[in-house]
Amino acid sequence: MRKIAPLMLLTAATLFSCTGGMKEFKTLKSGVKYKIVDDKKGDKKAVVGSMITMNITTKLKDSVLFESMKQNNGQPIETPVNAPMQSGDIMEVFPELTEGDSVIIEVPVDSLFKGGQPLPPFMKSGDNLSFYVKLISVKSKEEFEKSKLEASKKQLEIDDKAINDYLTKNNLKANKTASGLYYIINTPGSGPNASAGKMITMNYTGMLLDGTKFDSNEDPAFQHPQAFEFTLGQGMVIKGWDEGIALMNVGTKATLIIPSPLAYGERSMPGSEANPKGIPANSPLVFNVEVKAIKDAPAEASAPAVK
Numbered sequence: 397m398r399k400i401a402p403l404m405l406l407t408a409a410t411l412f413s414c415t416g417g418m419k420e421f422k423t424l425k426s427g428v429k430y431k432i433v434d435d436k437k438g439d440k441k442a443v444v445g446s447m448i449t450m451n452i453t454t455k456l457k458d459s460v461l462f463e464s465m466k467q468n469n470g471q472p473i474e475t476p477v478n479a480p481m482q483s484g485d486i487m488e489v490f491p492e493l494t495e496g497d498s499v500i501i502e503v504p505v506d507s508l509f510k511g512g513q514p515l516p517p518f519m520k521s522g523d524n525l526s527f528y529v530k531l532i533s534v535k536s537k538e539e540f541e542k543s544k545l546e547a548s549k550k551q552l553e554i555d556d557k558a559i560n561d562y563l564t565k566n567n568l569k570a571n572k573t574a575s576g577l578y579y580i581i582n583t584p585g586s587g588p589n590a591s592a593g594k595m596i597t598m599n600y601t602g603m604l605l606d607g608t609k610f611d612s613n614e615d616p617a618f619q620h621p622q623a624f625e626f627t628l629g630q631g632m633v634i635k636g637w638d639e640g641i642a643l644m645n646v647g648t649k650a651t652l653i654i655p656s657p658l659a660y661g662e663r664s665m666p667g668s669e670a671n672p673k674g675i676p677a678n679s680p681l682v683f684n685v686e687v688k689a690i691k692d693a694p695a696e697a698s699a700p701a702v703k
Contacts (some may be wrong), residue, residue, distance in 0.1 A: 404452070421502065422492075426483040429502040429524075429537040440534040443491050446477045447540035449533040455526045456519065469482030469664040471677075472532050474540075484508050486527055495534040548657040552576050555655035555680045562605045562682075570653060578653035585647030589626050590690050592629030596641055597689035599623055603682045610671045617670040628692045634659045636681070644687045652683040 421429040422664050442448050443691045449472045454462040464473045476669030484507030489563065493499060502524045559578055562650055563570055570578040590596050601612035612618050626632045628641060656662075656678045667674030675681070 421500075424488055426435045426480075426485075426488060426703075427504050427507055428484055428486070428488050430489045431500045432493070432497055433500060434496075434498035436494060437498055438494035438534075441491060442477050442493045442495075442531060442534050444477050444479050444487075444533065445537060446490075447474060448477055448490070448531060449539055450475050451530045452533065453528040455528070456523060459518070461525075469485065469666060469674075469677075471663065476537075482508075485531075490531075493529075493531050495531060496675065498528075498530045501529065503527070504595040547662070551657055551661075551678055552655050554678075555657070558605060559653050559655065559680055562680075568651075570651075573610075573638060573639065575635075575658060576655045577639055577658055579640050579643060580651040580653075581648060582651060583647070584651035585645040585649075585687060587645045587690070589643065589645045590641050591630050592642070593693055594628050595625060595691050595693040596628050596687065596690075597623045597625050597691075598641070599686040599688060601684045603684075604675070605680055605682060606671060608671065610667075610673070610675050615670070619670075620666070623688055637683070640683075641685070641687065644685075646687055646690050648685075648687045650685055652681075652685060654681045656680055 401559070421431045423429045424597045449466075451472050452462075453460060465471070477490045478487055484503045486501050487504060489501050490498065505515060505519045505523045505525055508525070515521065538572035556576060562568075563578070568580060572578050572579045591680045599614055600607060603609050603615055609615060609618075613620055613622060613624050629638055631638075636652060639658070640650070640652040640654070641682055659679070660675055660677075664677040664679050665675035
């Protein structure tokens, strides 16, 4: 199962309905302008290295170009605060903000397209991009990682009960790994197990615990009948797949029952025509899989050897 990779901004009217009066824009040396329209005056500043949770909307005049909530299934996005990559980077503004602030940032499009880069056809020289940002939370990297770990442990306990209920209801016996992954080998394969760096060819069907299919290369309704190939251990698939497929060899048919922290976690995944429901947040997943082939991954282009 491919890792579905992974900002929702509310509209300006929603984010900034209570501005406490109009304030003047401040201008940075780069030409970036910003106006804090809801200043919470907190003590958690979004400095470089912080992890922030925010909603963000990008507009060009009256046209909405991007809304993070729509792109992220109604959830705020999480991102690190990095040093600005170039002049006009909105990251220049974040160290001026504290947790809870709402801000409008204006960036000249000319500062983003330099050195002869052509402007997109819907922009013209002199235009400004407007970013409407609601800064929901600010954490240090250590605080962020700790909160994620604690949430993951709690969710694992919830999922473990749900998985055991599923096994009992369906009269199934499964093995459990230290991470919380459950697996059932339905048909043993032969040869060495899959290992990190190997190219794996798979058939698969993914379901929720209630039996709802959300993806399959064997069900014509999902319209991608080819076998799925990926390189094991490279972060190309969810963690539960990287761990579970490493327990199998060629010819193995198995069932993986994956707790949500080893799948998509608190993210919900969009649906499709075959499954409009998609994958709700914090969903344990069931995969029926078959390992069709294990082979060396194609060699990547490398620099000439030094003689």
